[in-house]
Amino acid sequence: MTDLAPDAGYGKKNEKLKAALIQHKPLTAKGLSERLFGLLFSGLVYPQIWEDPAVDMAAMQIRPEHHIVTIASGGCNMLAYLSARPERIDVVDLNRHHVALNRLKLAAFRHLPGHADTVRFLARPDTATNIQAYDLFVASKLDAATRDYWNTRGLTGRRRISVFGRNVYRTGLLGRFISAGHLLARLHGVDPSELVNARSMREQRQFFDERLAPLFDRPFIRWITSRKSSLFGLGIPPQQFDELASLSAEKSLAGVLRQRLEKLTCHFPIRDNYFAWQAFARRYPLPHEGSLPVYLQAQNHEAIRNNAERVHIHHASFTELLARKSAASVDRYVLLDAQDWMTDQQLNALWSEITRSAADDAVVIFRTAALASILEGRVSPILLDQWDYDAKQSAELGVQDRSAIYGGFHIYRKKA
Structure with a gap:
């Protein structure tokens, strides 16, 4: 109703x-x-x-x-x-x-x-x-x-x-933000969608440590994550940005975002985490790949x-x-x-x-x-x-x- x-x-x-x-x-x-x-x-x-x-x-x-x-x-x-x-x-x-x-x-x-x-x-x-x-x-x-x-x-x-x-999940403010994140990663030589090929949590951890984590040390990414407007696409309003930035001496969200991406990537089996599928593969898993919401x-x-x-x-x-x-x-x-x-x-x-x-x-x-x-x-x-x-x-x-x-x-x- x-x-x-x-x-x-x-x-x-x-x-x-x-x-x-x-x-x-x-x-x-x-x-x-x-x-x-x-x-x-x-x-x-x-x-x-x-x-x-x-x-x-x-x-x-x-x-x-x-x-x-x-x-x-x-x-x-x-x-x-x-x-x-x-x-x-x-x-x-x-x-x-x-x-x-x-x-x-x-x-x-x-x-x-x-x-x-x-x-x-x-x-x-x-x-x-x-x-x-x-x-x-x-x-x-x-x-x-x-x-x-x-x-x-x-x-x-x-x-x-x-x-x-x-693909409705590639639309909206967040969908476009994730697309921009994929583009930024690929410009630095990393394809985030490769994560869903991981066969174990050990491989998920390896992908994060070797491919994703180093991105947050890149000067441009550290600069862009210090700008409030660059993260509006994640649904982070100015008030939330200020709260999160207060956790960092640099007033940048690079460290916070790295920590949360690490949890998304490494703390749950990829088969059981449809949020990770949307973030990395830009879709939900098929029946043989994992579970739906x-x-x-x-x-x-x-x-x-x-x-x-x-x-x-x-x-x-x-x-x-x-x-x-x-x-x-x-x-x-x-x-x-x-x-x-x-x-x-x-x-x-x-x-x-x-x-x-x-x-x-x-x-x-x-x-x-x-x-x-x-x-x-x-x-x-x-x-x-x-x-x-x-x-x-x-x-x-x-x-x-x-x-x-x-x-x-x-x-x-x-x-x-």
Whole structure:
């Protein structure tokens, strides 16, 4: 199910997103940086989510009576959670392109004939018949705004939906950033796609140590990773860049990026890490090569398809949606890394609504660019004192996050 806000027309600009991102005056260095990021972030950013839903589900322990509120992003998390058959999932996003993508992915599960068709549509590149499948099974089932969005033609004359006949995961801001990273590596004599040929974790480690790690010592790469705007394509806003750069004496992210790429490359078998496949091969693995995301695995297809109507998608902010919820009505909250971008005022408004709407055993999960939680010292003690921080499980599950992008994974539990 989709809930259309009055301003959800896809032809309109992301005014809500702009308001959330801009914190400084335009004719300042920070203000210009925020506006450039906002311009880039106003398009499609994440065709695939880069938070590991398996870690989320281990932290949340979803039960059938649960009501979940999550940020949309690429939609993989929402669909993964649905495999646990919760009573309701509210999905929010300020980015209208993410809203349209989530509505399309949900409709694909509901209306494509079977599991193989859904995998073909969402996971297999260069499949022209996906467009025919969309026209035949999905388009007429979408709400008018979402259908118009995917039928809109760009400068090339192609409809937006045509990306599903090529490779949707090479599109969006992050997709283009990864393409640029591949180009930069090849200009230095390294082909990142060769990693997926590794036959063991030992070979993965060897590839990283001998081919990838030395790239971060190259002067140009060290220079480019010291520029905020060069990393906007990774979805790192100015606020997150400053937090991460503070970890380095050089104020460069080269060391941080090297460390996180090392985790992505070396800490998990390539067969089991579809995030690494997207980063290095630019696609999902075939059945003989490795495993698909949770939501695309055959054993979860029926649960997702049969419970799709329990999902409600909103073009709204997290705080805005929670303000419309009854007290003690929400069991699980998934904030992704959105708090890294927020001012103290925004954080306190958010946690005020979380605390008011939280059920007795509520759980909040989120990620941070740096290692530590950002709430202490910024959110009112009156609010935080109503929550327990599960430091032990946060650390344990953070290590297991296969996407390897974030520094910290955090779990807060409502006090009895």
